[in-house]
Amino acid sequence: MSPAHAAWATCGRPEAALPFRHRLAITFILAIAMLVPSHASSAAAPPGDWGTVQLLERVIAPGEKRKFSYQLSRTFEGSFLDTAVFVARGARSGPTLCVTALIHGDERNGFEIARQVFAATDPALLAGTLIALPAANVHGFRTGSRYMPDRRDLNRAFPGSTGTSNTALIAAIVFGTLREQCTALVDLHTGSFERANLPQVRVDLARPEALDLARHFGAAVVIGGAGPQGSLRREMMDAGIPAIIYEAGLPMRFEPQEIAAGVQGIRNVMIRLGMTAGQATAPTPPARIFSRSGWVRVPVGQGGVFYPVRGLGEDIRTGEIIARIHEPFTDERFDVPSSRDGFIVGAAVPQVVFSGYALVHIAQP
Numbered sequence: 001m002s003p004a005h006a007a008w009a010t011c012g013r014p015e016a017a018l019p020f021r022h023r024l025a026i027t028f029i030l031a032i033a034m035l036v037p038s039h040a041s042s043a044a045a046p047p048g049d050w051g052t053v054q055l056l057e058r059v060i061a062p063g064e065k066r067k068f069s070y071q072l073s074r075t076f077e078g079s080f081l082d083t084a085v086f087v088a089r090g091a092r093s094g095p096t097l098c099v100t101a102l103i104h105g106d107e108r109n110g111f112e113i114a115r116q117v118f119a120a121t122d123p124a125l126l127a128g129t130l131i132a133l134p135a136a137n138v139h140g141f142r143t144g145s146r147y148m149p150d151r152r153d154l155n156r157a158f159p160g161s162t163g164t165s166n167t168a169l170i171a172a173i174v175f176g177t178l179r180e181q182c183t184a185l186v187d188l189h190t191g192s193f194e195r196a197n198l199p200q201v202r203v204d205l206a207r208p209e210a211l212d213l214a215r216h217f218g219a220a221v222v223i224g225g226a227g228p229q230g231s232l233r234r235e236m237m238d239a240g241i242p243a244i245i246y247e248a249g250l251p252m253r254f255e256p257q258e259i260a261a262g263v264q265g266i267r268n269v270m271i272r273l274g275m276t277a278g279q280a281t282a283p284t285p286p287a288r289i290f291s292r293s294g295w296v297r298v299p300v301g302q303g304g305v306f307y308p309v310r311g312l313g314e315d316i317r318t319g320e321i322i323a324r325i326h327e328p329f330t331d332e333r334f335d336v337p338s339s340r341d342g343f344i345v346g347a348a349v350p351q352v353v354f355s356g357y358a359l360v361h362i363a364q365p
Ligand SMILES: [Zn+2]
Pocket: 104, 107, 188, 189, 190, 192
């Protein structure tokens, strides 16, 4: 029985007698209670005294690597979050880098990046701590869904709250863990819904510490922006923790090239933070930094079988044909012009599309 379950068992009132929202609130309080000592213990260590780290009631010693389960309390329909936590405690003192993946459950490249980075980390040679949540939305990982079991988007639910939804509750628990522990965060994503992203880092260009991480990650493309309200990156930044996103490839796949670039990028960040020795790689030519981006969509009234005309990594000018759509009843062909000048950083793969569907993502200076 997990500690959280044990706490339930010793609780004065029978679990089944509590209204559901009360149970959620108690679950949250228990989870936060599990988190607080971890902060206290790590914060209590005097400078220069590099000791254990306590996380979710596990104690990880210097030079130790652990994988364990969250094992939070259950809702009435069963375990809603039983995902993996990876922790490597370095033999020497240093910062804590957190890596999150699969916040969108279908964006699988990030899982492999987190797994490979952790597998390659030798705690005896590590200064600081590496914490990975390789499958934050484990339900989505199992089912191939971007969303949480209640159809909500976890990456719009941070910092989370109690009493509104399971997604908000899980967001609060994940956010609480990361805020307590992380010196910096790399969140891993891919394109969504049959769209591919050129490997790229997203960062708030106005935040120097985060921009420094973005530059040293080593991706060829950096795109500015604070990110949507409720996204992990934005909320962590607002909590004072530098955070970047690495976006690469398509959902529902493991893509070796995009994964390898992500693994190298996190290694570069670890070198930058002084956590590991080695020579960081830099993109050749140097990274292109864009301040904004926007989409070319299927024009209203059109739809059909879509084929791209221009692809990832190409420069495009306003008015140039960027996509072609074949209307299947009339066999009429529509050419879709680009609505802006810029550089193509995301694109749909050939598929049936409808009016308003986002086809091509263009980054702009
Ligand atoms: Zn995503």
